[in-house]
Amino acid sequence: MTKKLTSLLVLLAALLMLPQTALASSHEEGGGEVNVKEAIFHHLGDGYGWEVPFSHVYRIPLPVIVRAEDGKWFCFSSGKLTEVTVYRDEATGKETEHLTPVIHEVERDGKTYRFCIAHESTHKNKVVEIFPLTPAQEADVYAMTVAQGTPGDPVSIVDGYVKFDGVYYREYKPWDISITKNVLALFIATIIVTLMVMSVVRWYARKGFKAPRKGLGFMEMLIDFIYTGVIKATLGDKAKKFAPFLLTCFFFILVLNLLGLIVIFPGGANLTGNIAVTLVLALMTFVITNVLGTKHYWKEIFWPDVPLFLKFPLPIMQLIEIFGIFTKPAALCIRLFANMMGGHMIVITLVMIIFIFAAFGAAVAGSSVVVSILFTIFMLALDVLVSFIQAYVFTLLSTMFIAMGQEDGHHHKDGEAMKVAGDDIAV
Amino acid sequence: MELFTPDFGLVFWMFIAFAVLFVVLAIWGWPVILKNMDARADTIDNGVEYARQAKEQLDNARAEASKYMEEARQRQAEMLREAAQMKTQIIEEAKNEASLEAQKVMDAAKVSIEQSRKEAELQFRNEVSKFSIDIAEKMVRRQMKSDEAQKELVNKLLDEIEKN
Numbered sequence: 385m386t387k388k389l390t391s392l393l394v395l396l397a398a399l400l401m402l403p404q405t406a407l408a409s410s411h412e413e414g415g416g417e418v419n420v421k422e423a424i425f426h427h428l429g430d431g432y433g434w435e436v437p438f439s440h441v442y443r444i445p446l447p448v449i450v451r452a453e454d455g456k457w458f459c460f461s462s463g464k465l466t467e468v469t470v471y472r473d474e475a476t477g478k479e480t481e482h483l484t485p486v487i488h489e490v491e492r493d494g495k496t497y498r499f500c501i502a503h504e505s506t507h508k509n510k511v512v513e514i515f516p517l518t519p520a521q522e523a524d525v526y527a528m529t530v531a532q533g534t535p536g537d538p539v540s541i542v543d544g545y546v547k548f549d550g551v552y553y554r555e556y557k558p559w560d561i562s563i564t565k566n567v568l569a570l571f572i573a574t575i576i577v578t579l580m581v582m583s584v585v586r587w588y589a590r591k592g593f594k595a596p597r598k599g600l601g602f603m604e605m606l607i608d609f610i611y612t613g614v615i616k617a618t619l620g621d622k623a624k625k626f627a628p629f630l631l632t633c634f635f636f637i638l639v640l641n642l643l644g645l646i647v648i649f650p651g652g653a654n655l656t657g658n659i660a661v662t663l664v665l666a667l668m669t670f671v672i673t674n675v676l677g678t679k680h681y682w683k684e685i686f687w688p689d690v691p692l693f694l695k696f697p698l699p700i701m702q703l704i705e706i707f708g709i710f711t712k713p714a715a716l717c718i719r720l721f722a723n724m725m726g727g728h729m730i731v732i733t734l735v736m737i738i739f740i741f742a743a744f745g746a747a748v749a750g751s752s753v754v755v756s757i758l759f760t761i762f763m764l765a766l767d768v769l770v771s772f773i774q775a776y777v778f779t780l781l782s783t784m785f786i787a788m789g790q791e792d793g794h795h796h797k798d799g800e801a802m803k804v805a806g807d808d809i810a811v
Numbered sequence: 812m813e814l815f816t817p818d819f820g821l822v823f824w825m826f827i828a829f830a831v832l833f834v835v836l837a838i839w840g841w842p843v844i845l846k847n848m849d850a851r852a853d854t855i856d857n858g859v860e861y862a863r864q865a866k867e868q869l870d871n872a873r874a875e876a877s878k879y880m881e882e883a884r885q886r887q888a889e890m891l892r893e894a895a896q897m898k899t900q901i902i903e904e905a906k907n908e909a910s911l912e913a914q915k916v917m918d919a920a921k922v923s924i925e926q927s928r929k930e931a932e933l934q935f936r937n938e939v940s941k942f943s944i945d946i947a948e949k950m951v952r953r954q955m956k957s958d959e960a961q962k963e964l965v966n967k968l969l970d971e972i973e974k975n
Contacts, residue, residue: 560820567824574828581840588847593854607844628837660817664825
């Protein structure tokens with residue numbers, strides 16, 4: 385242990401000594417200042433290809449599935465939308481590779497369909513279908529750039545049009561159900577969760593009542609932790625009915641969280657830090673809570689046990705309760721999203737410190753590397769904890785919301801206490 | 812703000828992926844696991860309960876066995892005592908019987924002795940009386956040669972009778 389630690393320290397010291405000039409100069413060739421914001425959003429966001437480790441240019445191509453304006457579906461490789469071009473710097477003779485977007489043209493039924501990844505458009509980084517401009521539209525675009533105060537300016541973005549290589553096209557945002565990086569990560573996580581759960585099932589089928597050990601034992605411990613500690617403790621008799629949903633939620637979120645922390649291929653997609661994912665999860669809880677809600681639950685919303693003046697001429701309580709129906713899942717959605725995205729953002733920002741300080745010379749850059757790596761490791765370790773906590777909290781709150789919808793008035797006091805606890809955590 | 816607007820494609824696939832995962836696990840996964848975990852917990856509980864009962868039974872059996880042992884020992888002692896008692900009784904009885912028998916034999920002997928003695932006495936008496944008569948006859952014959960002597964004797968006898 386101490387040996388490892390000393391070797392790590394030696395490594396860090398060596399990094400400190402390393403002449404940074406080479407790094408700095410190569411950096412300037414890559415386009416001057418590092419765009420920190422761009423880098424952060426690139427890492428947090430989705431993509432049509434999956435980066436190959438240690439390369440900024442090559443990507444694993446993934447299928448793009450889009451529905452064109454005339455209703456036809458198209459499916460092609462995302463590799464067709466980008467091209468790797470080699471730039472040669474005449475002064476130094478150095479070659480650098482760049483990823484450049486290209487227009488993918490498809491001929492079908494005598495018609496040409498063009499697709500590209502929009503950059504200078506309102507649909508940034510999304511696949512759009514593009515059409516060459518008619519003279520009327522050209523005039524329209526010009527008028528709009530004039531209205532923006534930059535007539536014909538190549539940097540201005542106009543609604544409904546995309547600029548590609550300095551030329552305006554009319555754009556159409558197609559229905560896009562492409563297997564993007566995030567979607568593929570979603571499938572991978574689904575497979576991992578299935579395998580994890582099924583391995584426990586297989587153990588039971590094979591070994592009967594023998595208790596599983598090691599990994600499977602850990603799985604079983606987690607299942608028992610959630611089932612007995614959260615679901616059964618809150619839902620009581622109805623635990624069996626809702627356990628499949630809640631357990632699936634927990635393990636799915638946990639695996640997605642942890643996969644997001646792994647930097648290279650099967651991981652790296654920031655899924656639980658993507659609002660679409662948390663939205664679907666929260667919507668599921670919302671639907672289950674309200675569709676399976678009991679009479680008593682709805683009575684509590686429309687005619688709660690409060691003094692009459694709070695609910696009769698003016699439906700104050702009803703308004704609050706109805707508002708509460710929507711705020712609960714919204715809180716679920718935002719909490720998971722914000723926590724995970726925040727964690728990723730901090731890690732990336734800490735890494736970016738290296739590049740920000742690189743401009744201040746070798747000594748500063750060297751020490752910033754050490755500091756940045758130490759903090760990054762700490763943050764990643766913390767994110768492992770957060771991954772688990774957020775999965776747990778999501779499941780716990782979902783269980784509580786569902787339990788509120790399952791009250792039947794007999795255990796009124798318990799229900800009230802639980803509701804208060806739930807609201808506390810929701811805040 | 813692209814981060815805060817959910818992307819339709821991802822929502823679509825997320826829904827499908829989650830739905831598939833949920834259906835698969837809700838049918839083949841969770842119920843099996845939960846059932847098995849419950850069943851195992853029950854088995855363990857039952858096992859503990861069974862062990863407790865078995866121990867109780869064993870303790871009971873042990874107590875019962877020692878009780879039987881004690882009882883048997885008591886009975887043995889009792890039997891021994893009874894046997895001893897019986898022995899002395901039998902001996903006593905035998906003794907009594909023997910003495911009774913002896914008594915009987917002795918009695919019988921006494922009777923026969925008495926009888927023989929009486930017979931002997933009678934015989935003796937008879938003989939003695941015969942002898943005495945003989946002697947008396949002889950004496951009388953010799954003495955009674957004179958009349959005077961006869962008279963004197965008769966008087967003497969009469970005196971005697973009178974005295975009596």
